[in-house]
Amino acid sequence: MPPGHQAGRAIAADEFVTQRHGDESETVPALPRKVDALDAVDVGQRLDEFDLLTNLGSGAFARVFLARQTSMQRLVAVKISENHGTEPQTLAQLDHDYIVRVFDQRLLPERDLRLLYMQYLPGGTLLDVLHKARKTTWTPQRSGQLLLDAIDEAMEAKGEIRPTDSSVRAELAGLSWPETVAWLGRRLAEALDYAGRHHVLHRDIQPANVLLTAEGVPKLADFNISFASRSPDADRAATAYFGGSLSYMSPEQLAACHPADATTPGDLDTRSDIYSLGVMLWELLTGRKPFPSASSIDSAGATPTSQQTTQGEHSTLDTMLAHRTAGITASAIADLPPDTPPTLRRILLTCLAPNPDDRWSTGAELAQQFDICLNPPARNLVDPPPGSWRYRLRPWSILIMELGVVVPNLLAAYLNYYNVRSLVIDDLSRQAQQRFDLMWLIVTLVSFPVGALLILYIRRYLVLVPYGLRKGKTYDAAILARARTDAILLGDRVFVVLSGIWLVCGAAWAVAMAIDIGGIPARGYLYFFASVVVCAAVAVAYPFFLVTFYAIRCLYPTFLPHGEVTGADSEQMRRLHDRSVRYLAVAAAVPLIGVAGATFIPLDEIGSVIVAIRILCIGGVVAFMGAYWLFRKVESDLTTLEGVTSNRSQPIREP
Template sequence: MAMQEPESATEADPTHSAAAEPTRTVAADPTRTAEAEPTRTAEADPTRTAEADPTRTAEADPTRTAEADPTRTAEAEPTRTAAVELTRTADAPTEPARTSAVVPRGEATTEPFPVRVPTGIDDVEAGNRIDDFDLLTNLGRGAFGRVFLARQHSMQRLVAVKISPDRGTEAQTLAQLDHDYIVRVFDQRILPDHGLRLLYMQYLPGGTLLRVLHRVRTTPPEQRSGRLLLDVVDETLAEKGEIRPAESTVRSRLENLSWPETVAWLGRRLASALDYADRRGVLHRDVKPANVLLTAEGVPKLADFNISFAESVGGTSAVAYLGGSLAYMSPEQLEACHPGLPGTAADMDTRSDIYALGVMLWELLTGGRPNSEDDLGAETLPALETMLARRRSGLTAAARERIPADCPQTLLRVLAKCLEPDPADRWASGAELAQQFDLCLDPRARDLVDPPPHSWRARLRRPVVPILTAAIAIPNVLAALYNYQHNANLIVDRLPPDTQREFEQLALIINGITFPLGTVIIVYLCRRLITVPRGLHRGRSYDAVELARARHDALLISDRVAAVVMTLWTVAGIAFPVALHFVGGNIDGPSAAHFLTSILVCGAIAVAYPFFLVAFYMVRSLYPAFLPHGATDATDARELEGLHRRSVRYLALAAAVPLVGVAGVTYLSPEEIQQVLVAVRVLAVGSIAAFVLVYWLFRIMEDDLRALQRGVAPTRATREPVKPGPDQSV
């Protein structure tokens, strides 16, 4: 199996400029080097004016200042065409092309580079022209080719050109990938006589994450923040003569992020890129810091999808299958690299890329890899076996000790699941992982999903039955007591003693039926909310459908409870007058109306307050417990929004309880008012106090619902329609 060679110094930072390359001496003047004359000003050659070369703008050569030629402005200078650029000027007829030590934006020279016919990849150098490209500076080198910053003549743009042997289908694979966080490939050119392929792609000036990682290792944890990422990008831009973006909302946000949040911000975008590629049948297989490029704003883009596995490995040393990316390989990929183990490349899927992404992000977070292998020494098969054994053992205590103090528990949980030895225990897709990183970036959402271990929200996730019982039963019992006392004073106590006893027996029968029936119905509706959290706590796994049903039940159970309770109170409101009439009790019209009013008031109490108590418990404690165990979708977001709308209506219902109760008293005679005055006062004061409590719960729940909506909203990757690739069926 062909593996990548260890990362060279060039690959370690593929953003390094031409200053790192050997100086190319001008043949016409051996004393003049590119470093000696990085720019040509009007004073250096007074015969060359803006008119002589109307295509060189200030942006194309930022080192040419107004003092050098005060008459030339970027706005007044038209764009040079390919024909002009390919014409050698008369003032230097025999001078070969020069490269500058620092390549500015646009072009490095005014003369076309000498056409070079390479005999192989190692024969390609900066300062030559190959096909349509002037190679300006070397950006990086890997096992499969070299990458140069180049100027494309036909399109007059800067591109990154990867020169590699003409084999494989990398270009066709990458042509499918058009994503915000994947380096865009434009096209390819083939040199059939030399067996070379020129793959030209988007040029990103911000460097790679490898340079960021080097800065992390030299910066104390308490001094790391999003500013660290921007500082590294700015230094890289300055080395290349690039200009830092002004008034960037992305950079403004990064400046305000902590370092763990910055890691989550990077991870969320790269996970989205992996998901996009996976849904088109593409696996990266070499996720590492050197393969993540940065824009001038610090936005990461995944590059180099070229890694593949050969069917066999030439019988040489173990170095043949120990490449530079071993440190980021998943256990199954390491096993595929071992000639004596049964694992193959066919055993790998996107979860292998997720493992590599987890290693890289852990390294960015802590400054060290989760399974330190610096002590393994030479690259041998025993060393490979040791690596495999360590990764199969999972995260070590030493690795956890390096976690920064300000790292949220949510991020630690997310990365730990990325690094599970068994692929079945990792995140199933990049989209699922991206949603988890969204939670990491929202302080309120991550506090809901991963509360402190000793908080009441964490402790109350297990005793679901007692909590729901108390939340539903207490308001209903209080409402029933008020209703009984209120109607006993006005109606029942006026009946003959025998009739009272018969009515109480019938009331006992009615209550004996309605309360147990309501309990059975509610327990059935809550069955998943009882069993699934308990199973998750015990380590049981549930499929996505069952988890989705549990989340659905959690967001609708408060409405279902309210519907059941209101139905039973309505039945009771009809059954009690019928029972009273059955035992011979006669009630007049006003008394019947007041009886119905009291039922409505008590029903409102029995509905509104349990709704908020149950909904608050679900939103604040139980529903977030499901989010770490499966991907959410647009349905979750809609149901969260629906719960918010309904809670506003129930809040209005709770506010109406004291008003309706007091209004009902106005239909009583003065003598009857005296009989129920104490009960009405208790109702008024108690319902006002209860409304204050309910309003407080509503405000907290409102903020929680917004945070959860942000966390469960589908990522862009999951919203995009998947276009079938060449190996996919519609």
């Protein structure tokens, strides 16, 4: 931890003052502390079995040193503070790749101090990175190398040697600056999710409390004012040690600091930490916070007298609350770098929503969104540019889907009519021909609307839910999961509906011809059913790819920004890919079946359908090429979406 690190804050909710450190503000206890014992600790001393080597940082309540643990002959970070707070008990529950690992504590009763020794990380903190980013003029070439340079500077100051041949550092160097911020955010979100699942809140997310390894991996530290919501004394712990940096607090955490507000520290949950993470990442991305800091608010007015201190603190809180509840302004959004992906902008704005219900509810949801942001094909699917065809066509989903089904079926129905008319009906009387035409017209006029209504019914969630989302309506997880499943299975369900309609219509035609027309030879029925099979394959196989392509590329991604997606979706996608291969085989077989069927037609009759056979063969080849192109697009989209919904992201392990 670098000099200036404000470690170990503890405060009663109704007894606080604001203490400034540079341009930052934090709440600190109004009661005096015992300074002698803590201030007497310095470099060169031995406490217990720890030789204090270097001062890494100090704050209102603690000092942090680089120390050598003599019994283990290893370097550790030692945090020395007054003997209060719940940090050791809290961190004992947490063992995660993106949370600083605490080894143990020692009590020094003769000085009434506590010594907490933990994993030593040589890469400095995100505060160092923030300072360097502010000093660096933005250019389109700004990249993750800036993060690595800040780490190298921090390591050089400690006499450390940077690692070589690091795949993690190579990955970071290749990221843009917004992608680097997302890369860091994804790992910190996973840390918050882990802590949240253990019912632990941090309550002091800020750059100084994020340590960095030599490879750039962030680790969340300083849980001194956190609390475990399921501990036996959770209600007391929530308020007994409450504080943090005002500039990074969520609206509800600021309200809990305000004596006139009914909100209490015990009302906070992970969404408050997510808000603070959003403020920190916004500041890292733009170089400034999305809201005025406490110091800038105070500097706008006169310095209060001692009698006005309490009133001034309340006024500062009121002003900060007003800024946060008003939301992010257009001028703050204008601070975002031009190369910020729309996905990252959406993620951060959701983190910074004034109402906790409008934020990501868990760190896992947030981590999944960062996965989307870090995957360019996925973020283009989920957040297409406003001018893209996917974005413009979303409101027209009903019309597009119906045309994708109706047009191939109309062509197949006409082809079937032409074949049966030429091979079977033209040899019958004129009256029989007229009755056949009437039957064909009636069946077509009935079956097409019925099929359209059935398809509209099975995709009702794909119509209603996106419309509601565009209007700002919220849906529970079950409804969103149902809509996502409907999008994945839409092509299969359309296939079943169309197959059923062709089967019913074919049987109805055959029965109607036998009853109403009569006199048709057995060979005529054979031709009839062969034609129905070929045309049904045309009507069913090709729409599957059109429907699936549109559902996966344009409909399914609209649901991803609205809640965590479980691994069940990725499993459904893998099965869809396997089925798509079989559908592709059917599409490839259509012209072959047409040619094979033509060999059974007598030579003196083949002339009447030779045009239809040519159309079927040539059209089948062209349609298959289109189906194959759509298949490859669907395959690519499924691979992309499966990668960000599988929940199989692997953490970076310690070297």
